[in-house]
Amino acid sequence: MTVYDEIDDARAASLAAIAAAADLDGLTAIESQLFGKKSALGGLKRLMGQVEADERASVGQALNAAQQAVRAAHDDARASFAAAARRVQLETERLDLTEAPSAPALGHLHLVTQATERLEDVFVGMGFTVSEGPQAETDWYNFEALNLPAAHPARSMFDTLYLDLGDRTEIGDGEGGEATNVLLRTHTSPVQIRVMENQEPPIYTVCPGRVFRRDTADASHMPVFHQIEGLVVDRGISFRDLAGTLNDFTAAYFGSSITSRLRPSYFPFTEPSAEFDITCVICEGDGCQTCQRTGWIELGGCGMVHPNVLGNCGIDSEEWTGFAFGFGIDRLALMRHGIDDLRDMYTNDVRFLSQF
Ligand code: DAH
Numbered sequence: 001m002t003v004y005d006e007i008d009d010a011r012a013a014s015l016a017a018i019a020a021a022a023d024l025d026g027l028t029a030i031e032s033q034l035f036g037k038k039s040a041l042g043g044l045k046r047l048m049g050q051v052e053a054d055e056r057a058s059v060g061q062a063l064n065a066a067q068q069a070v071r072a073a074h075d076d077a078r079a080s081f082a083a084a085a086r087r088v089q090l091e092t093e094r095l096d097l098t099e100a101p102s103a104p105a106l107g108h109l110h111l112v113t114q115a116t117e118r119l120e121d122v123f124v125g126m127g128f129t130v131s132e133g134p135q136a137e138t139d140w141y142n143f144e145a146l147n148l149p150a151a152h153p154a155r156s157m158f159d160t161l162y163l164d165l166g167d168r169t170e171i172g173d174g175e176g177g178e179a180t181n182v183l184l185r186t187h188t189s190p191v192q193i194r195v196m197e198n199q200e201p202p203i204y205t206v207c208p209g210r211v212f213r214r215d216t217a218d219a220s221h222m223p224v225f226h227q228i229e230g231l232v233v234d235r236g237i238s239f240r241d242l243a244g245t246l247n248d249f250t251a252a253y254f255g256s257s258i259t260s261r262l263r264p265s266y267f268p269f270t271e272p273s274a275e276f277d278i279t280c281v282i283c284e285g286d287g288c289q290t291c292q293r294t295g296w297i298e299l300g301g302c303g304m305v306h307p308n309v310l311g312n313c314g315i316d317s318e319e320w321t322g323f324a325f326g327f328g329i330d331r332l333a334l335m336r337h338g339i340d341d342l343r344d345m346y347t348n349d350v351r352f353l354s355q356f
Pocket residue numbers: 186187188189229230267269270300301302303323324325326327
């Protein structure tokens with residue numbers, strides 16, 4: 001067996017030991033066996049003295065080459081074990097960061113949807129039906145039919161978002177078919193008109209839905225919000241029916257410690273008209289910051305349906321009378337949960353939403 005055979009054997013044994021190592025610790029454990037003085041190749045180095053002088057250079061080169069090969073194999077094995085360990089660590093850290101619950105978390109209905117469903121339940125319990133209408137409306141349904149003609153100053157109560165339909169601006173208004181503006185409805189009142197056009201009285205219905213105004217978002221305004229409209233048309237309906245219905249609703253929704261009151265107001269689609277307040281749900285009437293120390297909170301508007309509005313829908317105002325009301329659902333949900341900034345409802349932060 002030549003010294004070159006011995007070098008080859010020592011190199012093969014060292015490479016086999018590296019290949020057998022299971023992990024970084026295993027590689028560290030065999031380092032002295034590979035590179036130490038007593039290692040196979042190290043031992044051969046010490047035998048160099050016994051090699052013939054003219055052979056030394058080439059034996060030395062063979063030894064160095066073997067040693068470099070072992071060093072390279074060891075470095076490669078170390079690098080690949082380190083990379084694998086890093087992958088495992090990243091994987092566990094990634095799982096930690098998601099704080100993944102063991103079972104997928106079930107969500108729940110948004111606060112506004114919860115409030116809407118509860119309102120519907122209360123009104124259905126009082127004998128009302130639920131009606132819906134489109135969110136993009138024509139000028140006729142949103143304004144004209146509600147006794148708000150084009151130049152009417154009360155239109156300025158509504159910061160309207162008009163839709164640019166490009167070539168399709170020629171949309172009939174349902175009253176002779178001439179062209180009309182199309183807009184995002186500014187209130188749920190147009191649904192009153194659609195119900196009265198499609199249904200004979202007696203009518204007892206509520207119309208919940210999304211409405212839009214060109215408002216800048218702040219703690220109490222959003223350009224998109226929700227309202228619920230109520231409409232009753234029957235024989236002999238009077239203002240006291242309106243007051244009684246709103247009072248019954250208030251007690252059913254908020255509990256008997258909360259009552260309602262009406263204040264004279266103006267809306268083009270009702271005559272007479274009123275503003276509808278409820279006892280402040282935060283202080284229960286004592287006066288606090290939320291109700292500006294009045295003990296009352298304004299919820300919405302109401303009144304007796306204007307004869308022109310009934311007439312616009314082909315209902316004889318000599319035979320039928322009715323009342324209507326409309327109020328904001330988002331505001332109601334805000335008060336019910338004591339939330340002081342409306343924008344929190346719409347930023348979709350699960351840490352906020354999951355509290356309700
Ligand atoms: N549509 C009104 C608004 O958005 C609210 C309203 C007032 C609705 C009086 C009614 C009503 O039905 O009778 O400000």
